[in-house]
Amino acid sequence: MTRDEILGASSMPLFSPSYTPGPYMFIRREYLIVTYETEPEVLRAALPEPLEPAPGNLAYYEWMKMPDASGFGDYEESGSGVAALWQGEPCNFSVQMYLDDEPPITAGREIWGFPKKYGVPRLKVVKDTLTGTLHYDEERVAVGTMPFKPVSLAGRLDEVAAGIAKLNVNLKFIPDVDGTPKVAQLVGYNLEDVHVHGAWEGPARLHLIPHVNCRVADLPVRRVVGGRHQVVDFVLPYGRVLHDYLA
Secondary structure (H helix, E strand, O other): OOHHHHHOOOOOOOOOOOOOOOOEEEEEEEEEEEEEEOOHHHHHHHOOOOOEEOOOOEEEEEEEEEEEEOOOEEEEEEEEEEEEEEOOEEEEEEEEEEEOOHHHHHHHHHHHOOOEEEOEEEEEEEOOEEEEEEEEOOEEEEEEEEEOOOEEOHHHHHHHHHHHOOEEEEEEEEEOOOOOEEEEEEEEEOOEEEEEEEEEEEOOEEEEOOOOOOOHHHOOOOEEEEEEEEEEEEEEOOOEEEEEOOO
16 A cells, blocks of 8 residues: 555545545435523533633534435434534534444544534434434433424525524544544534525424433533424535644
8 A cells, every 4th residue: 555545545444444535415414403591501611612602502402314425325313512603603513413324423523523422313203293312322312302394484495504504613632642632623614505405493392311421411401492393405515623722
């Protein structure tokens, strides 16, 4: 294996890469997003400086079903984040994510710093209810519910698309071979070529169960603001460094 072959590889292991080069196209990605008010001191503790909490102490918990993701296949994902500000610009910061497919776990952590771990999320319609669940080590740790398509946002799809394309931020941390930090960055990215097939909003409920290795309940639910159900296409591009803690 030559130096050029090594430097031209997409990912480890080089003999059988975990993921292909990006950018990555997602077709008909389906979401259930429950937005809620949480405890301000917990939110602040989960948010790395120099990010600042956005007004309202808002967090969100989401389920995502990806039936067609280039390079990654068909998988599901679940996790939490908080509403934040980057130099005054509204953004979403990802706190933790759980999914059931190795390539997007590896790519997400190595490229963008997504806080991904293995779990078993499921999003499905049960009779009249859009239902999301997350199991970790065979234990159920999250349940979210929303009526199925209660209020259409057909007249506001441009607004929905703009919200999807807003700044998203991750904390990327990779240790060196001696265990000391090698990469410690805030990484920003904006989804591109967003197309919204449909979006709906309505009341929602969220139940988070404490678990020491899947700490979704550590961002407690003080008050549920509402739910959003949406089906979208978009391109996930490579990110950019917003802040380097080692500089």
